[in-house]
Amino acid sequence: MKRGKNAEEAAADGDNDNGTAPAKKGKKAKEPEAPIMYEDPPDKLTSKDGRSANMKITSWNVDGLRAWVKKNGLDWVREEAPDVLCLQETKCAEKALPADITSMAEYPHKYWSGSEDKEGYSGVAMLCKTEPVKVTYGIGKEEHDKEGRVITAEFPSFFLVTAYVPNAGRGLVRLDYRKTWDVDFRAYLSGLDKQKPLVLCGDLNVAHEEIDLKNPKGNKKNAGFTPDEREGFSQLLAAGFTDSFRELYPEQAYAYTFWTYMMNARAKNVGWRLDYFLLSSALVPGLCDSKIRNKAMGSDHCPITLHITVFPLRLRHSPWLLIPD
Template identity: 80%
Template sequence: MSKRGKKKDEETGDVDQENGAAPDAKKAKKGKEAEAPIMYEDPPDKMTTKDGHAANWKITSWNVDGLRAWVKKKGLDETKCAEKALPNEITSMPEYPHKYWSGSEEKEGYSGVAMLCRTEPLKVTYGIGKEEHDKEGRVITAEFPNFFLVTSYVPNAGKGLVRLDYRKTWDVDFQAYLSELDQRKPVVLCGDLNVAHQEIDLKNPKGNKKNAGFTPEEREGFSKLLEAGFVDSFRELYPEQAYAYTFWTYMMNSRSKNVGWRLDYFVLSRTLLPNLCDSKIRGAAMGSDHCPITLHLAI
């Protein structure tokens, strides 16, 4: 139920990040065949909690690349496309009768999120209450009886880390917003959070420590969010799973080589752990430089 399309602008980060490749990795020795890539295979979905309660909520988040080009793909839920330019195929989708859109106030085709729901929320709000962030259309919050669903496209630190200071401010303000919600009822956060938290979350950590998405500052910001009472649902269930990525640059055949990053997350209030059934990475789904992720909850 979340996210956005990626575009070659200041938001995408620099080339090294997008390649996901350390410089030394590009120097293959002559006469030797490249090693076969290790691909992640999404295991069968777990549809019950540890206590045996059956899942009754399914939430999918997908950072789509070019909504209008992929309107017939199922599960599209976030876009840089302005609401006034949305294709009829999206606005009329009967399987999702409740649709909510948010985009940049200043730049058409910049950032933006959307949420498509089969169940009508009790209330929907936009932004986090701070104009500095809200003008970029990065957050939608839907309140349901037992939890808040927050979809977000977190700002990229940018090429040359030109927006790293802004990203640090965002992390502090966004954590405060989520913690405030969590005091009222549990939170499910989904979206492209634009950070690979641990070295296991990208193919080439050594070559990317100074690049957007893997700087110490961004990783620390995510760590502080977890310390504030939230959990990374995928790592909670699969703490040692390597090669599980959600983003691959279009360049250098990165996806076929599985040279990627895990940038897309379901982050949950810790109180929702007993309700967690599974957190999935749908790496086989094509149509974007990101793949969808899916959460199953019994709540």
């Protein structure tokens, strides 16, 4: 999420329910309440129907790849050891990539996409242990693709899409553009889903429900929590995609993936859940776990990790079915 002043300051103090409000004259200041922190539970590596996870995917908005590398982000990645690592907001042209990441032998297949017009803006990456069948960039519309926001990798039984969704901006100056993006991106994903099921991961720049941010009351007119953006996400779910975290943890509050650098927000857990793994309906039975790694530092976002079971795909006329060999 971009660090515009309005949304993030509202996230940091919002409706003043986080103990940061000044005491009124003549009244004794209230003791600030201890923050409620989210504890990521132990990983579940088996789906509801008893299948073992065979794919691990991690997604992380790194808020600048070069700075993230200097903050030892790669050390955490090596410990997590996902099969695929997806990064957003890399802010780095391919010619300027740090050698520490381009030389990673663990991920011999690396894919990068950046902004065509603005240096140090936007950008996504995908690092894979196994070579995909095919990799494409963008969604087929120049007005969106010039900002370097989407990479799609085709694997034998599914697509993996990583995205850095546009922010509506300070004062909602890009809200109309964001609404156009939502329509076009949904159409792109639905087109893929007709061919194979997909996993979508990344910074989707929206907190869908009030449970997904600390201060919903103070942010209803701010980027990331406007009715239009939330409705766009609802329509994406209605198109046949499932929010994996809410599928497993429907009532879990205080589970956030972004905290502004201001107001000591992360220590107070005054945050937003902006990063997601969405699944096609056919992949939901293989869902094992959807993790929020909020202890990992190096960005104003934390990484998220998906454990899932996928099988080789065989087509049987229409619609396709996922059938284990």
